[in-house]
Amino acid sequence: MTETVKLDVGMGLARPSSHSVFLRIWRSHRAAISRLAAFVVFFGTWEWSVESGLISPLFLSSPSEIVLRLYQVFADGSIWQHIEASGATAFWGFVLSVGVGVPVGVAMGRSPLLRDTLEPFIMAIYASPSVAFLPLLIIWLGIGLASKVALAFVGGVFVIIVNTEAGVSSIDRRLVETARSFTATEAEVLFKIVLPAAMPFILAGMRLAIGRVLIMVVVAELFASTAGLGYLIYQAGALYDTAQLFVGVVIIATAGIVLNVFLRWLERRVAPWRRAERLSG
Amino acid sequence: MIEVCAVSHGFVPVGDGESVVPVLKDISFAVEAGSFVSLLGPSGCGKTTLLRVIDGLIVPLRGEIRIDGAVVKKPATDRAMVFQEFNLLPWRTTIRNIEFGLELHDVPRRERPARARAALQKVGLERFGHYFPHELSGGMKQRVGLARALATNPRILLMDEPFGALDPQIREIMQLDLLKLLDAERRTIVLVTHSIDEAIFLSDRIIIFGANPGRILTTIEVDLPRPRWAKDEEIKASSTFIAYRKQIWHLLKQELQHTEGA
Numbered sequence: 001m002t003e004t005v006k007l008d009v010g011m012g013l014a015r016p017s018s019h020s021v022f023l024r025i026w027r028s029h030r031a032a033i034s035r036l037a038a039f040v041v042f043f044g045t046w047e048w049s050v051e052s053g054l055i056s057p058l059f060l061s062s063p064s065e066i067v068l069r070l071y072q073v074f075a076d077g078s079i080w081q082h083i084e085a086s087g088a089t090a091f092w093g094f095v096l097s098v099g100v101g102v103p104v105g106v107a108m109g110r111s112p113l114l115r116d117t118l119e120p121f122i123m124a125i126y127a128s129p130s131v132a133f134l135p136l137l138i139i140w141l142g143i144g145l146a147s148k149v150a151l152a153f154v155g156g157v158f159v160i161i162v163n164t165e166a167g168v169s170s171i172d173r174r175l176v177e178t179a180r181s182f183t184a185t186e187a188e189v190l191f192k193i194v195l196p197a198a199m200p201f202i203l204a205g206m207r208l209a210i211g212r213v214l215i216m217v218v219v220a221e222l223f224a225s226t227a228g229l230g231y232l233i234y235q236a237g238a239l240y241d242t243a244q245l246f247v248g249v250v251i252i253a254t255a256g257i258v259l260n261v262f263l264r265w266l267e268r269r270v271a272p273w274r275r276a277e278r279l280s281g
Numbered sequence: 282m283i284e285v286c287a288v289s290h291g292f293v294p295v296g297d298g299e300s301v302v303p304v305l306k307d308i309s310f311a312v313e314a315g316s317f318v319s320l321l322g323p324s325g326c327g328k329t330t331l332l333r334v335i336d337g338l339i340v341p342l343r344g345e346i347r348i349d350g351a352v353v354k355k356p357a358t359d360r361a362m363v364f365q366e367f368n369l370l371p372w373r374t375t376i377r378n379i380e381f382g383l384e385l386h387d388v389p390r391r392e393r394p395a396r397a398r399a400a401l402q403k404v405g406l407e408r409f410g411h412y413f414p415h416e417l418s419g420g421m422k423q424r425v426g427l428a429r430a431l432a433t434n435p436r437i438l439l440m441d442e443p444f445g446a447l448d449p450q451i452r453e454i455m456q457l458d459l460l461k462l463l464d465a466e467r468r469t470i471v472l473v474t475h476s477i478d479e480a481i482f483l484s485d486r487i488i489i490f491g492a493n494p495g496r497i498l499t500t501i502e503v504d505l506p507r508p509r510w511a512k513d514e515e516i517k518a519s520s521t522f523i524a525y526r527k528q529i530w531h532l533l534k535q536e537l538q539h540t541e542g543a
Binding site for chain 1: 336338355356357358360361362364366368370371372381382384385386413414415433
């Protein structure tokens, strides 16, 4: 059905003088229609190639099978222990990243000496793949919650430090001077000027950190775990249960997308002036 | 009364620990309570630096500021500043921007909204309390800047080229409104400007600065009748006004030709 619509739209485009309904819909919703078409083609092809036997379900499950399995694991409640395990790890890893990353970033942004001192270390660890630390973290902390939280923390903290520092050091010095002229103390400068001004940067750092934390949680669970979505994915892979495997992937991706959209919304909420600057600039 | 006592200031350029580039050289004058004094001069004459010294934001290398006899060490609640670039906090609404000064002056929380609204009314923006700075025009932003300073009820109002970023007509309207406001509440004003007309129209006294290093060339008492806002067109066209302008321009022209030509 959709393909027929697409075809008509295409013909409408070939005759620009035509004022058909399809042409008008196409013109006002071209991005949405194009996206929908790509979506249908992608999943249609996928579904067809599995259902027709072109690809064995051992290697790739069909979208309908994945949706069905998703429904089942939520219906029988078996998925919750994994979501809870991964959720707890991600939560603590993220909270620690923010709790350490924001103060360190603020301190580095406010003190050039501290920044110059710490920057090489931060950049070195930031640039190296955090996963490489997992075996070390397991030696230190065992294979329980602690080592996984630690890896999520290593994955998330540096991007928050770097973004917070950028936000704090790019602050408008005239605003700080204004506050001082109105007799602000150091603490008042920090809480009334520095933190609000850096908030969009801090939130951007948190948004980037969430993605990294989720990756680290899954990786840590692949390595050493008895529960969690990473563990679920690993088990499913070992059993060639590709539908189950995708259940894990879909849940993690959904969590990532939802949190990302939420933080983007929050960024715009706290900094309405930046959007206005972008529009006028 | 503000006393500026033998103030000299300079800065050490980056990468040079030896020499000090002089910015202000041996500045002394006094501003009587309730009077309006303008610091007029070309760019680079240190007048903005001097205003920050008076506020207490900058500690001069030599000399001191006394306000009613007490030496200024840092900013205090008896002074408030209005800035050329407005310096409003972009994440706060108009009313919250005005409350900002009150918060820092430790005005009790329950008194702030009423005082902020009263200040907003004074500058004629009572309908714009919930607007953000990026939604206001330049003139409106500076009205908020002025309201923020006035809300703290300062005895001394320091204005750093407050209308310099506004277009010429808005600038003149702002001057009129400032004079109207000050008629109702007498304050001591120190205004930094490089507009000769603005200095004459607003001030009781103009202190004229030369540049490199900043120093006082002369002081002119402006003898024009007040209130000036009621008859601004006549005053600006009067022979007295034009004579002041001619005298000041003659002086500044000589100074500029001397320094720029060197």
